[in-house]
Structure formats: C-alpha cells, structure tokens
Amino acid sequence: MVKKVVKKKKKSFASRGSGAAHVDSGKRPIQAPKLPGCMDSCPAGNQVRRFVTTLAQAEKFGKTQDQALEEAWHIYTETSPFPAVCGRICPHPCESGCNRIELDGAVGVNKIERTIGDYGLEKGLTFKKLTEEKRLEKIAVVGAGPAGLTCAYQLTRMGYSVTVFEATEKPGGMLLWGIPRYRLPEDILDREIQRILDFGVELKCNTRIGTDIPLDDLRRDYQAVFLSIGAHKGKLLGVEGEDAENVLSGVEFLNRIHHGETIDVGDNVIVVGGGDTAIDAARICRRLGATTSIVYRRTINEMPAIDEEIEEAQKEGIKLEYLAAPAGFVKENNRITNMKCIRMELGEPDESGRRRPVPIDGSEFEIPATTVIAAISQEPDFTGFESLIDGRDWFKIDDHGALLKEEGIYAGGDAVNLALASTAIGQGRGAAIAIDFKLRGLEPPIPGDLPAITTKRLRMDWYPKADRLEAESLAIEERLAQMFAEVNKGLTPEQAVQEAKRCMSCGYCFGCEECWILCQEQAVIKPRVKGEAFMFDINKCNGCDKCMEVCPCGYIDLI
Missing domain, CATH: 3.30.70.20 (Alpha-Beta Plaits)
Structure with missing residues (x-):
C-alpha cells in the first residue's frame, strides 16, 4: 500500500x-x-521522538533489538531516571499530543517507555555522567520524591556532591506512599531509586529538615538547596461531623495501607473526589472486600483522574455517583452510618475552566457508609518552612525553579503545585540545570523554541494504517483476590518495537x-x-x- x-x-x-x-x-x-506534539506535551521534557524512533529504525540502521533498547534507555535517562516507574503511572499526556490520533490512534508511548525501563532493570544498565570533573560545591535536596531524586540525579551527572534528606524511613515520596502497589510494584520503584543512589547520590532518611535540622544549617553548609517536600497532608470535606473515627483523608488512608496497617473499612465505603487518589483509595477498598462508591460533584468528563484508571475502577465494580456532593453525616457513637448528599448541576465555568457544580434544591439523599474517605485534595506540611511561603501561595518559583523569596533556594514538586510525577521530574531537572549555571556564574539557558508541527504539515496519506497494540491486564477476580498484584502488563520488546514503528517521526x-x-x-x-x-x-x-x-x-x- x-x-x-x-x-x-x-x-x-x-x-x-x-x-x-x-x-x-x-x-x-x-x-x-520541528517540535512534535508528544514532546511538546511531556512535562518531564523527555525526548520522546528520539527514543521511539530509535526502536522503530533499529533494523533499518543495522542495530540489534538489544542495541536499540539500550540506546533508547540512555536517551530516556538523559532527562529522567524513572522510565520503568513512569511507564506504569504516567497518564501519558504525550499520547494526547500525538498527531497519529487523526489517523488510527496515538502511538503507545507509555507502553514503549515501560518496556525500555524494564529492559534497563533486567540488564542492569547504568547511568552516564556528563563529565568526569568533580565540582567542589555541595548541594542539599530536601525530600526524596520524584522531583528531589531527579534533581539529585541530574546534579550528580554534572559532577556535584548531592545529599538528599528524607523525613520518612524510605525514599520515594508519593510514588511510594501514595500510589498502590497494583499500579507500581514496590520492587520496581526500589530498584530505580537504588540505581540513583549507586550513581553517587547520598541519602539520609528519618531526617526532617525544619525540625530535626534547621533549614538555616543547610543554607550554611551547602551552596544550594532544592526543596521537594511534597504534599502529604490530606484535606477533609469541611462538612460538620467529619471528625468521626471512620472518616479518613485519601492521603492518610493510602499511607497507612502502604505502611502495612490493616484497616477495617467495613462493607460500605464512600470515597469523595474525582482524582487519582480517590480512584486509588476506592480500588484498594474493593480489594478489602467492600462495596465501594465514588461520589463526585461533576461528571465523568470533568474527572481529573487518569481515564484508564477510571475504566478499571468501573470494571472492578466500583459505582460512580456523579453530580453529587456531601452535605452532612448521620452519626452513632462517633461513627458515620450514612452520608447525606445533594444533587448538583453544572453551571458556568470556574477558574479551572471546568463548569461549576451548583446544588439542586430539594434533591438531598443518603448513602449508607461504614467508612468515608475524603480524597478531594492535599497540601504540604510547611513546618520549619513558614518563612518561605509566599502569601496565599505555596513555594513560589521562577521559570528556572528558583524560589522568589530567598536566593540560593530552589523548589519543585507538589509543594509548588499539585501535578503529575512527570511534572515534578521536569521541575527537578530544570532546577538542577539552573543551580549548575548559577554556581558557574552563568545565566540559565533559555529553552529552544522550535515551531510545533501539526497534521497540516504532514502527509498523513503516506503512512499506512496500523492498529495500536494494547497490553493485557489481570483478570478481575485475580486482581481483587490479591491486594498488590500488578494489574496492567507491559509489551514484550518485540511488541514495543512493532508499536514504535507506528511513529511518524513528526518534524x-x-x-x-x-x-x-x-x-x-x-x-x-x-x-x-x-x-x-x-x-x-x-x-x-x-x-x-x-x-x-x-x-x-x-x-x-x-x-
């Protein structure tokens, strides 16, 4: 053809x-x-087109499959040290920007990413330094989540000595404490983090900056400080009666589960919220044997959770109660027995661009509940960092990650804004580059501004149609019987190469x-x-x- x-x-x-x-x-x-849509849409700044076409063109350029996979892994890790992690948990905005959507569906970048990451773990691939020069300056990173570990990794590549201070007993941040093991197995995360530590990053756990060690001590002993303290405090609903013992925040619930605690949620769980934390909490409750409902004040079209995760939740029997919001509780002996709700309708758009939910008079109803999980939002614990908060904002940074209130301090991740892990990774890398330039007495670089390419400049009829490859997933009965069994399977290396050949190399x-x-x-x-x-x-x-x-x-x- x-x-x-x-x-x-x-x-x-x-x-x-x-x-x-x-x-x-x-x-x-x-x-x-030109800038392809996949790269324009990637918050981490990954060289998507490069690592995908490296696989796609391997045979044409006389490379073996192993050579192509190793080369693709090194391309990927120029920008991020987490290919196997992000290949499992990223909602892949790169695919939303893929021009091939207009032909026969986006290239499965996320599945290719996972295959590359898993190959790197299987073969024990190691990072490459940008220089053998050893810089004299020392950098402190506060928080061992995706932003902090990425910043530390990139600075180590540049020759700096980096120490990461982590408040909890183990590194990972919300990747560890906030994402269920059925989405991100703990050993995958552990191995990708260990590779960063083996690369030369020093880690000090159980060390809370701001209380155990004053921030001023870091500023005195290190030439730059990067703050990535995360947002580990869950918010409740602001509804009277939520101080009952069987009302939890989504963040608290997930944290306790991941610390191995057994939580008796009963047989009727209500989760309030429409984001990833709400979906994750609901799916865990199903694995605990509870009938689970998600109450969300807008429709499925406005839910910020990953589309695939919403679909999987529905497959697992979780009921989605749309256009409804909590209005109160019925309590007995300091325990919730029912949650009062009110129906909503969508009005004019609010500041987020989504249509504002408006209560409908006289539409109240109740849902029985043995546990209520509020997964509406979360916030950082700023203890010890109060002086750095900028008005009503959290940490406020410039385009290079530098804190606006204090020179020599940089920040990224959820303490700047609640966003994707890939956003945190991009912020960590950006700050590392800015720190390097600052310590060298140079102005930080201005990113190149390539024009974006759309289908108007592509010969779409030149490319033969090819169905997108989809990976298999665990059967419903198997996943519900095993709390942490990984649900989604990856592509084989052969399948990943086949999928990569669908890339049009836009631009x-x-x-x-x-x-x-x-x-x-x-x-x-x-x-x-x-x-x-x-x-x-x-x-x-x-x-x-x-x-x-x-x-x-x-x-x-x-x-």
Whole structure:
C-alpha cells in the first residue's frame, strides 16, 4: 500500500517538474526540525521522538533489538531516571499530543517507555555522567520524591556532591506512599531509586529538615538547596461531623495501607473526589472486600483522574455517583452510618475552566457508609518552612525553579503545585540545570523554541494504517483476590518495537528518501551515515519545492 501511494506521487511530481514552464521561486530548502506534539506535551521534557524512533529504525540502521533498547534507555535517562516507574503511572499526556490520533490512534508511548525501563532493570544498565570533573560545591535536596531524586540525579551527572534528606524511613515520596502497589510494584520503584543512589547520590532518611535540622544549617553548609517536600497532608470535606473515627483523608488512608496497617473499612465505603487518589483509595477498598462508591460533584468528563484508571475502577465494580456532593453525616457513637448528599448541576465555568457544580434544591439523599474517605485534595506540611511561603501561595518559583523569596533556594514538586510525577521530574531537572549555571556564574539557558508541527504539515496519506497494540491486564477476580498484584502488563520488546514503528517521526527526517528520489536536479544529498538527515546542494536547486511537498514528516522548509 505504501509503494502504491509513493508511486502515484512520483508520477505527479515528475511530470510537474519536467517541462520548461517551471519558474524558479527564488526559495531554497533547509533542514527545519520541528517540535512534535508528544514532546511538546511531556512535562518531564523527555525526548520522546528520539527514543521511539530509535526502536522503530533499529533494523533499518543495522542495530540489534538489544542495541536499540539500550540506546533508547540512555536517551530516556538523559532527562529522567524513572522510565520503568513512569511507564506504569504516567497518564501519558504525550499520547494526547500525538498527531497519529487523526489517523488510527496515538502511538503507545507509555507502553514503549515501560518496556525500555524494564529492559534497563533486567540488564542492569547504568547511568552516564556528563563529565568526569568533580565540582567542589555541595548541594542539599530536601525530600526524596520524584522531583528531589531527579534533581539529585541530574546534579550528580554534572559532577556535584548531592545529599538528599528524607523525613520518612524510605525514599520515594508519593510514588511510594501514595500510589498502590497494583499500579507500581514496590520492587520496581526500589530498584530505580537504588540505581540513583549507586550513581553517587547520598541519602539520609528519618531526617526532617525544619525540625530535626534547621533549614538555616543547610543554607550554611551547602551552596544550594532544592526543596521537594511534597504534599502529604490530606484535606477533609469541611462538612460538620467529619471528625468521626471512620472518616479518613485519601492521603492518610493510602499511607497507612502502604505502611502495612490493616484497616477495617467495613462493607460500605464512600470515597469523595474525582482524582487519582480517590480512584486509588476506592480500588484498594474493593480489594478489602467492600462495596465501594465514588461520589463526585461533576461528571465523568470533568474527572481529573487518569481515564484508564477510571475504566478499571468501573470494571472492578466500583459505582460512580456523579453530580453529587456531601452535605452532612448521620452519626452513632462517633461513627458515620450514612452520608447525606445533594444533587448538583453544572453551571458556568470556574477558574479551572471546568463548569461549576451548583446544588439542586430539594434533591438531598443518603448513602449508607461504614467508612468515608475524603480524597478531594492535599497540601504540604510547611513546618520549619513558614518563612518561605509566599502569601496565599505555596513555594513560589521562577521559570528556572528558583524560589522568589530567598536566593540560593530552589523548589519543585507538589509543594509548588499539585501535578503529575512527570511534572515534578521536569521541575527537578530544570532546577538542577539552573543551580549548575548559577554556581558557574552563568545565566540559565533559555529553552529552544522550535515551531510545533501539526497534521497540516504532514502527509498523513503516506503512512499506512496500523492498529495500536494494547497490553493485557489481570483478570478481575485475580486482581481483587490479591491486594498488590500488578494489574496492567507491559509489551514484550518485540511488541514495543512493532508499536514504535507506528511513529511518524513528526518534524524530523527519518530517511524515507522521498525528496532524494523525486529531485530531478540531484540537489538532495543522501547521507553516507545511516540515520543522518538528508542535505541539499543549493547550487543545483531550482526552487521547485518538490522536496518540501513530498516530505511525509514536515522536516523540510523553503526560505
């Protein structure tokens, strides 16, 4: 099918350029890389197109599958040390930005990411340093979550000595205490963190900065401080009667479960909220044997939780009570027996852009409850950091992660804003780069501003349709019988390569040879080294624009 399409284009353009009627436009082709939607949408700043096309083009460039997977792992870990973790828990905004959605579905970047990460763990791959130079400056990182560990990792790559101070007994932050093991097995997280420690990062657990050690001590002993204290305090509902013993915050519930505590939730659990914490808490309660309902004040379209997790929750028998909000409780002996609710309707959009829920008069109803879990939000514990809070904001930072209130202090992660783990990873890396430049007496770099490429610049008809590969998942009865059995399975390396071949390499040359084949003036130069981009001999070019028009990936511009 591909050959037929290319053949038609050849005839069309050859006949167009063969006559004497051609007039030189005065424009000439240039290599013009562009920003693909996958990379534009990745908060971590991962080189998505590079690691995916490395797998896709392996055979073409004479690489074995193992060579391609190892190369892809090293590309990935330039920006993030957590491929196996993020390949399991990231809601993959990169896929929402994928141009292939308009053809036959986004490339399964997240599943490819997981395969690369698991390969790295299986083969014991190790990180590469950017320099063998050993810097004299010391950096302190407060908090061993994704932002803090990423910052420490990147600074270690640059040659700095980094010490991470963690308040709890084990590193991981919300990756450890907030995400269920059926989504992120503890050994996967442990192994990716251990690799960071083996790389040279020093870790001190059970050390709470702000109480055990004053922040001023760190400022005195270290040349820069990065704060990534997380947001481990859950918020309750603000409804009278919620001080009952069987009302918990989502964060507290997950934390206690992950510390091995047995919690008797009874047989009727209500979870209030629509985010990932609400879904996670509800699914754990199902595994504890409870009938579980989620009460959410908007509709499924506004739920901020990961779509796949919502679908899995429904498969597991969790009832979703939309357009409803808690209004009070019925109590007996300091325990909730029923939760009073009121129906809602959606009004005008609020500051978040979502339509505001408005109570409907006279629509009250009750739901029986043996436990109520409030998973509406969470916040940091700022004990010892009060002076750094900026007005009503939490830690307020500039575009490079530097705290606005205090020079020499940087921040990232949930203590700046509640967001994705990939956002925290991006903030940690950005701060590490800014710290490095600051200590070298340089201005932090301004990110490159490549133009984004959309389907308007792609030849979508050039790419053959190919169904997206989906991984298998554990049967419902098996997952409910095992609290921490991993639900979603990954792709095999062979499947990951097959899925990677669906990538259209938006905005970057992938060696299709279309421009070289169709240029009658022989102005297109085929590279001698496979994998390099095609170049142009401007002296031979007659400005016909064929090369730009036939380029499937939109890499060529005329100026």
